[in-house]
Amino acid sequence: MQFSDEFLDKWEHLISEVMITDIPLDCIKKVVIKLEGRKQKTVNLTTLRKQGLTMEEIEVILTRTLDELQDQVEDMDWIIDAATVAELIQPETDKLLDKLK
Numbered sequence: 298m299q300f301s302d303e304f305l306d307k308w309e310h311l312i313s314e315v316m317i318t319d320i321p322l323d324c325i326k327k328v329v330i331k332l333e334g335r336k337q338k339t340v341n342l343t344t345l346r347k348q349g350l351t352m353e354e355i356e357v358i359l360t361r362t363l364d365e366l367q368d369q370v371e372d373m374d375w376i377i378d379a380a381t382v383a384e385l386i387q388p389e390t391d392k393l394l395d396k397l398k
Contacts, residue, residue, distance in 0.1 A: 322352055324382050331372040338366060
C-alpha cells in the first residue's frame with residue numbers, strides 16, 4: 298500500500314506521542330544507540346527482517362547488542378516505520394469510523 302507524504306506525516310505525529318515500550322518491534326525501522334565519545338551503533342531492524350530473521354531472533358540481537366554496550370550507552374533513538382504503523386492501524390481505524398456513521 299502506498300501512502301502520501303502528508304498522510305505519513307500525520308501518522309508520524311501521532312506515533313511521536315506513544316511510549317516506545319508500546320510500539321511493536323516490527324514497527325521499528327532501526328535503533329540508533331548513542332555511545333560515549335560521540336560514537337554510535339545502529340541496529341537496522343528492517344534489514345534483519347529482509348534477511349529472514351524472526352521477531353524473536355531480532356529481539357535477541359537487539360538485547361545482546363544493548364547488553365554488550367550497556368556501559369557506554371548515553372542515549373537511544375528508535376526510528377519508527379510510519380508506513381508499517383499506518384498499514385497495521387489504518388484499516389482498523391477506518392472500520393471504527395465507519396461504524397460511527
